[in-house]
Amino acid sequence: MTLGIRRRIARTVCLMLERLLPDAQKPWAGAIEAETGLIEDDGEALAFALESLAGLLPWVLSHFLMAPFLASTSHGAAIRPRAVGFGCATAATWLGIVYMGVSGAPMRYLISNLAALLLGGLALAAFGVTVSKTPRWQGMLNLAMGCGLLLTALFGYRMDGVARWIDLGHLLLQPSFIFLPVLIVSFARASGGLSLAGVVIAATALALQPDRAMACVLAAGLAVRVATHADRYAVLAFIASLAAFIATLVQPDTLPATPYVEKVLFAAFNLHPLSGLAVLGGFALLIVPAALGGRYDKANGDIYLTFGAVWLTALIASVLGNYPTPVVGYGGSAILGYVLSLWLLPKAPSRNTGTQAKTQRQLQNAPPPDRHLNSNDSRIAVVRAAP
Amino acid sequence: MKRNRALSTQAHAVLAALLAAGNDWCHGYELAKQANIKSGTLYPLLIRLESQGYLEAVWQEAAETGRPPRHAYRLTATGRQLARDGLGETGAVSIKSGGGAIA
Numbered sequence: 001m002t003l004g005i006r007r008r009i010a011r012t013v014c015l016m017l018e019r020l021l022p023d024a025q026k027p028w029a030g031a032i033e034a035e036t037g038l039i040e041d042d043g044e045a046l047a048f049a050l051e052s053l054a055g056l057l058p059w060v061l062s063h064f065l066m067a068p069f070l071a072s073t074s075h076g077a078a079i080r081p082r083a084v085g086f087g088c089a090t091a092a093t094w095l096g097i098v099y100m101g102v103s104g105a106p107m108r109y110l111i112s113n114l115a116a117l118l119l120g121g122l123a124l125a126a127f128g129v130t131v132s133k134t135p136r137w138q139g140m141l142n143l144a145m146g147c148g149l150l151l152t153a154l155f156g157y158r159m160d161g162v163a164r165w166i167d168l169g170h171l172l173l174q175p176s177f178i179f180l181p182v183l184i185v186s187f188a189r190a191s192g193g194l195s196l197a198g199v200v201i202a203a204t205a206l207a208l209q210p211d212r213a214m215a216c217v218l219a220a221g222l223a224v225r226v227a228t229h230a231d232r233y234a235v236l237a238f239i240a241s242l243a244a245f246i247a248t249l250v251q252p253d254t255l256p257a258t259p260y261v262e263k264v265l266f267a268a269f270n271l272h273p274l275s276g277l278a279v280l281g282g283f284a285l286l287i288v289p290a291a292l293g294g295r296y297d298k299a300n301g302d303i304y305l306t307f308g309a310v311w312l313t314a315l316i317a318s319v320l321g322n323y324p325t326p327v328v329g330y331g332g333s334a335i336l337g338y339v340l341s342l343w344l345l346p347k348a349p350s351r352n353t354g355t356q357a358k359t360q361r362q363l364q365n366a367p368p369p370d371r372h373l374n375s376n377d378s379r380i381a382v383v384r385a386a387p
Numbered sequence: 388m389k390r391n392r393a394l395s396t397q398a399h400a401v402l403a404a405l406l407a408a409g410n411d412w413c414h415g416y417e418l419a420k421q422a423n424i425k426s427g428t429l430y431p432l433l434i435r436l437e438s439q440g441y442l443e444a445v446w447q448e449a450a451e452t453g454r455p456p457r458h459a460y461r462l463t464a465t466g467r468q469l470a471r472d473g474l475g476e477t478g479a480v481s482i483k484s485g486g487g488a489i490a
Contacts, residue, residue: 034455
């Protein structure tokens with residue numbers, strides 16, 4: 001290899017670095033190019049450029065991996081909760097599928113979960129552009145969902161005296177897992193007379209079934225609402241949910257655990273520690289949108305907190321009792337419910353408070369942690385002069 | 388909340404080189420030589436230091452005509468304090484943050 005070729009390769013590497021690095025780090029590619037150009041020895045210049053490329057590759061990878069989850073705003077980059085949530089739902093569903101596949105679950109279980117994820121994704125995309133989220137419309141939707149739950153409790157598919165499903169031939173849907181998370185997050189966004197009526201009807205339906213897990217989910221979600229906005233609608237809705245939960249506690253719930261649906265976490269750990277960890281990882285992923293939203297969009301923190309409380313309670317209930325394991329276990333209803341509840345998360349940070357401005361800039365500018373500084377400082381200071 | 392965490396020897400070496408330079412501007416290639424580290428280690432460190440306000444980075448016009456501008460670095464006041472704190476300790480360098488989240 002001649003010296004001229006080495007120099008040309010070094011320049012190409014620098015140009016490649018400039019193309020690959022995110023905008024905020026592009027000046028550093030220029031800095032490396034300038035230094036490389038000043039090194040007399042061609043071989044040394046090539047080594048300098050190649051080592052720089054290798055060292056900054058984590059920035060590049062991080063940029064490409066995070067790009068689908070970041071939205072551009074006038075203040076920089078902001079997290080896209082729905083995209084993050086759908087990514088988490090997809091990963092959690094796949095972790096569940098891996099567990100079920102390894103443990104010998106029927107193939108239709110795996111296909112059913114994937115189909116629900118696909119359907120949920122399509123519905124999320126469609127709702128995002130077609131369905132209005134005005135408080136009045138949301139109130140009507142909440143009322144309709146409450147009525148749907150009551151109709152299911154009264155006329156739904158019955159098993160051991162419990163009616164909480166809709167029979168679709170080869171498929172049993174659990175409307176409470178689809179509607180209730182949506183209803184609770186929707187109520188957190190806009191409580192009002194219609195929404196309150198929807199919640200009270202839903203609470204009645206849960207008390208009739210009886211469904212302790214979902215009644216507890218409703219109470220937990222509304223407790224967050226009361227803690228963050230204690231208006232009369234929130235207090236009344238919480239009282240109704242608490243009454244429903246108490247009603248479910250005093251009624252016998254004799255349904256046994258169904259393989260791959262309930263007690264999934266323990267079954268996975270019994271199979272192999274790795275499958276247990278996969279299921280646990282799926283659990284953690286379901287909370288990620290709430291954690292990220294609460295961190296980066298403090299103006300809507302109450303909505304993320306409600307979303308997190310809903311799904312964390314459902315997960316805890318699935319570990320403690322014979323209740324379905326959301327998303328990771330077999331059951332398309334929870335997958336649909338999870339993805340649809342993402343629809344009610346804010347699209348992007350709504351107001352640019354000081355904290356938000358800082359965190360948005362952090363997202364755009366902050367490099368990923370490196371092993372030499374091990375730092376996660378939240379402070380950002382820009383003292384860079386333009387070329 | 389304050390947290391201390393040990394830095395790598397490479398970070399230690401870069402901070403020492405920058406501190407020794409004082410108010411003079413340093414350049415990437417020389418820094419890598421002085422600290423005896425590869426450029427792939429140096430630049431992520433410089434980016435991190437700059438993003439946290441410990442490092443000033445400016446573009447300087449070359450003294451000779453026809454040469455491209457060069458990126459130059461020196462520690463800020465907080466950066467110098469950070470380096471002194473770290474270098475003052477035996478064994479490992481540590482970063483102390485008033486802001487809380489730094490490791």
